[in-house]
Amino acid sequence: MTxxxxxxxxxxxxxxxxPSSSVIPGGLRPDVETLWxxxxxxxxxxxxxxxxxLGSHDLGVAVIAVQLFRQGMFPRIVFSGANAPTTVERFPRxxxxxxxxxxxxNEVPEGAVLIEPAAKNTSENITLTRELLLKSGxxxxxxxxxxxxxxxxxxxxxxxxxxxxxxVLCASLPVPLDEYVASIGxxxxxxxMLVGDTQRIExxxxxxxxxxxxxxxxxxxxxxxxxxxxYTSRLIPGAPV
Numbered sequence: 001m002t003x004x005x006x007x008x009x010x011x012x013x014x015x016x017x018x019p020s021s022s023v024i025p026g027g028l029r030p031d032v033e034t035l036w037x038x039x040x041x042x043x044x045x046x047x048x049x050x051x052x053x054l055g056s057h058d059l060g061v062a063v064i065a066v067q068l069f070r071q072g073m074f075p076r077i078v079f080s081g082a083n084a085p086t087t088v089e090r091f092p093r094x095x096x097x098x099x100x101x102x103x104x105x106n107e108v109p110e111g112a113v114l115i116e117p118a119a120k121n122t123s124e125n126i127t128l129t130r131e132l133l134l135k136s137g138x139x140x141x142x143x144x145x146x147x148x149x150x151x152x153x154x155x156x157x158x159x160x161x162x163x164x165x166x167x168v169l170c171a172s173l174p175v176p177l178d179e180y181v182a183s184i185g186x187x188x189x190x191x192x193m194l195v196g197d198t199q200r201i202e203x204x205x206x207x208x209x210x211x212x213x214x215x216x217x218x219x220x221x222x223x224x225x226x227x228x229x230x231y232t233s234r235l236i237p238g239a240p241v
Contacts, residue, residue, distance in 0.1 A: 032191055035219065035223065036149065036194065039149065040172070050138070050140050050142075051074040052126070053079045054146065055080055056151065064173040078113075080119045080129050082096075122151070142169075161210045161211050224241065
C-alpha cells in the first residue's frame with residue numbers, strides 16, 4: 001500500500017461518514033473539476049533549501065512532505081499550524097505536531113523537522129516559519145510549499161506577498177479528485193473549501209494579503225454556480241461573490 005493510499009484510507013475511516021458522502025453529485029462535477037484544476041499550479045519541482053508543510057485537516061500534506069524529503073528535494077521540513085475549527089477534532093495536539101509525528105513514524109530524522117505550532121492562517125504559516133528559520137540560523141533562498149491541493153494558488157500568492165525575496169514552488173499529494181474526496185470522506189466539505197479558496201484569491205489580493213492572480217471567466221462562472229447551489233460555509237462573510 002502506498003503512503004498516499006494509506007493516508008487516504010485512514011482519513012476516510014476516521015471521519016465515519018457514509019460512502020455516499022464521498023461522491024461528487026453528477027451535475028456539479030464539471031464546476032468542481034474547474035476549480036480543482038485552477039488551484040493546481042503544476043509546478044515542476046527542483047531541490048530547495050526548505051520544505052514548508054502548511055497545516056490543515058489534510059494529512060496528505062505530511063505524506064507529500066515525507067515523500068519529497070526522501071527524494072532529496074529539501075534537507076529540512078517545517079510543519080506549521082495550530083488548530084482551526086475544521087482541524088481540532090482530527091488533530092487535537094495541533095496540525096504541525098501531528099504532521100511531525102507522522103514524519104517521525106515514517107523515519108524522517110528528528111533533526112530534519114522543525115515545528116511551528118502557533119500559526120492560524122496561511123500568512124502566519126509563512127511569516128512565523130520565516131521567523132523560526134531566522135532564529136535557527138537557517139538561510140532560505142528557496143522553498144517548496146506543501147498544502148492541500150486546492151490551497152496551492154492561494155498559498156503561492158500569499159508567500160509572494162509576505163516573503164517576496166524567496167523563490168517558492170508549490171506541491172500537494174498527487175491524487176485524483178475523486179480519490180481526494182474519498183480520503184476526506186465529506187464531499188460537501190471539500191466543495192465548500194474549494195469555493196472558499198476561490199473567493200479568497202481575489203478578496204485577499206484586494207485586502208493586500210496576497211499578490212493578484214488571474215481568475216479566468218470559466219472559473220468565475222463555476223464558482224458562482226457552486227455558490228448558488230449552496231456551497232457557502234467557507235465564504236468570507238460580507239465579501240463579494
